Amino acid sequence: MIAYGKQDIRFDDIEFVVDVLKSDFLTQGPIVPKFEEAISGLAEAKYVTAVNSATSALHIACLALELKPGDLLWTVPNTFVASANCALYCGAEVDFVDIDPQTSNMSVELLERKLRISQQSGKLPKIVIPVHLTGEPCNMAAIKKLSVEYGFKIIEDASHAIGGRLQNKPIGSCEYSDITVFSFHPVKIVTSGEGGAALTNCPDLDRKLKLLRSHGITRDLDLMQHPTNDAWYYEQVDLGFNYRMTDIHAALGLSQLSRLHEYVQRRHEIAARYDQEFEGANLHKPYRNPINKSALHLYVIQVEPLQHNGVFHKLRESNIGVNLHYIPVHTHPYYQKLGFDWGDFPNSEDYYKKAISLPMFPTLAVDELNYIIKTVKKLCDE
Numbered sequence: 327m328i329a330y331g332k333q334d335i336r337f338d339d340i341e342f343v344v345d346v347l348k349s350d351f352l353t354q355g356p357i358v359p360k361f362e363e364a365i366s367g368l369a370e371a372k373y374v375t376a377v378n379s380a381t382s383a384l385h386i387a388c389l390a391l392e393l394k395p396g397d398l399l400w401t402v403p404n405t406f407v408a409s410a411n412c413a414l415y416c417g418a419e420v421d422f423v424d425i426d427p428q429t430s431n432m433s434v435e436l437l438e439r440k441l442r443i444s445q446q447s448g449k450l451p452k453i454v455i456p457v458h459l460t461g462e463p464c465n466m467a468a469i470k471k472l473s474v475e476y477g478f479k480i481i482e483d484a485s486h487a488i489g490g491r492l493q494n495k496p497i498g499s500c501e502y503s504d505i506t507v508f509s510f511h512p513v514k515i516v517t518s519g520e521g522g523a524a525l526t527n528c529p530d531l532d533r534k535l536k537l538l539r540s541h542g543i544t545r546d547l548d549l550m551q552h553p554t555n556d557a558w559y560y561e562q563v564d565l566g567f568n569y570r571m572t573d574i575h576a577a578l579g580l581s582q583l584s585r586l587h588e589y590v591q592r593r594h595e596i597a598a599r600y601d602q603e604f605e606g607a608n609l610h611k612p613y614r615n616p617i618n619k620s621a622l623h624l625y626v627i628q629v630e631p632l633q634h635n636g637v638f639h640k641l642r643e644s645n646i647g648v649n650l651h652y653i654p655v656h657t658h659p660y661y662q663k664l665g666f667d668w669g670d671f672p673n674s675e676d677y678y679k680k681a682i683s684l685p686m687f688p689t690l691a692v693d694e695l696n697y698i699i700k701t702v703k704k705l706c707d708e
């Protein structure tokens with residue numbers, strides 16, 4: 327079966343990980359800060375906190391922005407559940423803004439409409455999480471403008487988007503957001519095994535993120551309530567977690583990061599080939615805004631709802647490991663118990679009835695690509 331996404335682990339990666347295994351520190355050593363520095367450099371964000379997953383990064387990002395019980399967080403329904411669950415971890419409430427059918431990202435028009443209505447009922451969100459689905463950047467400038475008008479904070483869920491650009495800036499620069507989150511899960515653009523990062527330009531938020539990552543404990547005299555110079559002394563000043571990334575994982579991530587641009591370039595070559603071959607085919611190609619650069623985590627075609635199930639299953643039967651991103655979050659049983667239901671967010675539900683993620687990863691072989699293209703075209707024409 328050709329997977330829809332797959333990591334590329336090379337000899338250099340393995341050697342670097344083995345070096346860490348032979349070193350004094352498996353965790354809390356020198357490699358995590360090096361990985362953070364490398365991310366900061368390429369994403370052009372001042373501060374980076376590496377953690378054990380993007381889910382953890384989303385959780386502490388919400389806490390750093392002081393999301394509390396009684397508060398409200400909005401995200402899109404067509405995302406991985408983690409973009410919404412982070413609010414529930416904080417005891418806050420979640421609601422959704424439907425997507426724009428053209429871009430498949432958060433609709434600015436629907437966001438504005440929902441904000442206007444919510445202002446009248448006095449229930450505005452504290453945080454909005456736009457998701458750069460497939461790596462295609464959201465319209466961040468417009469969302470930022472609304473955040474100023476309606477007073478909400480922004481976390482970019484850039485789990486799909488490291489290596490992409492929003493106009494002239496790398497994704498992660500936080501030009502239009504308070505915090506940006508990356509994922510280093512093996513199916514994403516670069517991997518650390520499991521892992522994530524929270525990026526910000528605000529020193530206060532950075533301080534909170536780093537405290538929350540590790541039990542809320544500090545050894546920094548400036549952050550202590552009762553500072554002493556006793557060598558053994560530390561203080562717990564907040565309720566944090568153990569969300570630390572190990573040096574073993576950071577070594578893999580750092581080694582992978584050196585090939586980020588090569589990986590994104592290869593993804594663009596594959597997408598260009600799909601685009602060209604699907605010209606005039608009986609399917610809808612994914613949207614890309616030429617002013618941005620997608621990291622192309624996924625290549626999602628849309629087919630007619632009546633064909634969807636058949637094409638999907640026949641592709642799997644042909645050993646092409648297609649996938650579906652995503653089952654709308656609000657339709658999961660857990661969210662239905664919270665009061666959501668089918669019909670609440672029709673654009674996301676419509677997308678779900680059409681979308682198929684084709685294989686997209688840097689080591690996809692040319693003969694595999696040819697086979698996928700031929701099979702997709704044939705099945706869509708039936």
Ligand SMILES: *Cc1c(COP(=O)(O)O)cnc(C)c1O
Nearest residue numbers: 379380381406408485509511521
């Ligand atoms: C993968 C993913 C996450 C969670 O990432 P983990 O590192 O697996 O916790 C969150 N949001 C989106 C959009 C994702 O694709």
